Amino acid sequence: MTSTSSALVIGGGIAGPVTAMALRRAGIDATVYEAYPPATEELGGSLGLASNGVAALEIVGAADSVRAAAVPTPNMVMTIGGKKAVEGSAFPQDQEPLQLISRAKLHRILREAALDAGVTFVHDKRLVGAKEHEGAIEALFADGTSATGDVLIGADGIRSTVRTLIDPDAPGPEWTGMIGFEGQGIDPTLIPSLDIEPGTTCFAFGKRAYYLYYRDADGRVTFGSNLPWKEYLTIAQARQIPAEQWIKTLRETYAGDVPGEEMARALTPENFSTVGALHIMPSVPRWHRGRMVLVGDAVHAPSNSTGQGASLAIESAIELARALRDLPDHASAFAAYERLRRARVERITASGRRINHAKTPGPVAAAFMRTVMPLFFKRVIEKTSGPSLRFRIDFGAQVAG
């Protein structure tokens, strides 16, 4: 039986609300402290939730709301240098399709589900420090206020403050050498060579850069670009560069790509957003210290290339709650949680690293991929994503200490 009765959850993105909901299910009181006001949760961009992530959301009762708001996307096409290399089912047949959903909708659904579950959200609370007391931990916020609980959970994303409170020498995120951009709601008539219907994502290894695209339920097109870039830019620096200038760069980059060139031409400052530098988290030596622990991107951001970041964050949130429910004290719960999660998330991160290397293949590698991929496609899908997608959590099962 747990001795933990209250948790301070830092970060109201994806891992934060799911952790808080799972803790409530485990009988532990949880409050989410988010740095930004609720209005800025209207984020741009979208992401795909894989079957393992949606299955984990079943545990906190949010899966059906996500399915209802998402576009199920069972198929994929892969093109290399404009030539179709692979076409077919993107997932093993026994798995539900990828659910593509806008970040704004996903955040809204998770927040509403958490509120319904009795979770409290406190906004404009940026964590800047923490003090451990006898039997409790105090979170210190930038506005001079504080809050006290039994444990403090860092769900504060890839630039986590909690990570450095746990270990000042913790590694930070590594830049992949690419900057991300997105175009949303693009009119398909502006892309005469568009070759896919809703339900298919195309992963395109262009002549100079990788991009992906898919159609929303209304037929409009979302375009995502991973642009190799010479120097690191923070998100603020990347957004200081006017949209027109980035769009010009993307038009030059995708010139000659089909249909990348037409998509880049259809970008306007209104349908365009700068996602920022794309990162991957190296292995984090310390997942917890004292009454503090990490969850989600704060401890395992496996690169956007895996399509697993949010799903792994959701799984970890639930496993952490399960461990806190079943083990007698936070120290044994945090140790069990790390044991349950580390190998899986590090395996998927390693695969993200391999995919990132392949995003800008030279001519020889491109020719090799074009020849080999069609032959081994099904086997590659099964080997690379089968174990990730089939992972399921039995929330009722007791966690061993």
Ligand SMILES: Cc1cc2nc3c(=O)[nH]c(=O)nc-3n(C[C@H](O)[C@H](O)[C@H](O)COP(=O)(O)OP(=O)(O)OC[C@H]3O[C@@H](n4cnc5c(N)ncnc54)[C@H](O)[C@@H]3O)c2cc1C
């Ligand atoms: C371009 C791109 C595409 C992606 N595509 C996919 C995809 O298709 N599928 C997928 O599964 N994943 C994808 N991901 C990864 C996914 O977005 C992340 O894994 C996921 O958002 C992690 O959730 P999180 O809650 O851990 O962190 P976040 O979503 O980053 O949330 C962290 C929250 O903490 C708050 N915060 C930060 N610091 C503090 C502080 N000091 N005090 C209080 N609050 C704080 C932030 O404001 C934020 O709300 C993609 C990522 C990128 C960059």
